[in-house]
Amino acid sequence: MTTTFPDVSISTERLVLRPFEDADVPAHTEMMNDEMVTAWTTAPHPFTTADAALWVRAIAPAQRTEGRGVALAVTEFLTQRLVGAVTLTHTDWRVRATEISYVTAPWARGEGYATESVLAVAKWLFRDQGFERLELRTAADNTAAQQVAQKIGCISEGVLRNAWIARSQVDDGTWAEFRTDLIVWSLLPEDLDGVAEPAGDSGYASFPDWG
Helix, strand or coil, X not given: CCCCCCCCCEECCCEEEECCCHHHHHHHHHHHCCHHHHHHCCCCCCCCHHHHHHHHHHHHHHHHHCCCCEEEEEEECCCCCEEEEEEEEEEECCCCEEEEEEEECHHHCCCCHHHHHHHHHHHHHHHHCCXXXXXXXXXXXXXXXXXXXXXXXXXXXXXXXXXXXXXXXXXXXXXXXXXXXXXXXXXXXXXXXXXXXXCCCCCCECCCCCC
């Protein structure tokens, strides 16, 4: 039984999703220091160039080679500029199920890139890799991520109470942690029937566990 994803690139009308490269380090550093990414992910803050290099050269490749999933850089087709990242984690090869998370750069929000990239990975998983379930988890207060889930046809399955630690910036500029609920969404192959092409969205981050 196959237990690793192929070393793949996925193309859409506007985007190319591909493995991370050393050239992505500066843009990845900038993206991961955005306040919305800090709020909704477990990425280190501040996110240094060394953190980005570790992700690009070690953590992201290991996600695939160790069978846990795959991490893809999302880039604009025309400019090759880094739009964001999509990561599959907690992959169960027997059940053919995995969990998806994503990050979108602040400059790229409102263009539908989050929806387009997540939908592209979902289609690849179901049609080319024979998967039967894709799961997405969003914080109760993260309405932008919830909108992305709805746009690609996900079904809300319930709430994991008090299951995540998010961060918020306080008056002195520092960050404080707080507990929040997670909404669990799922997508099955048949849920893609009738899904419209992506329109603009404000999605910035679902819940990647950094590292």
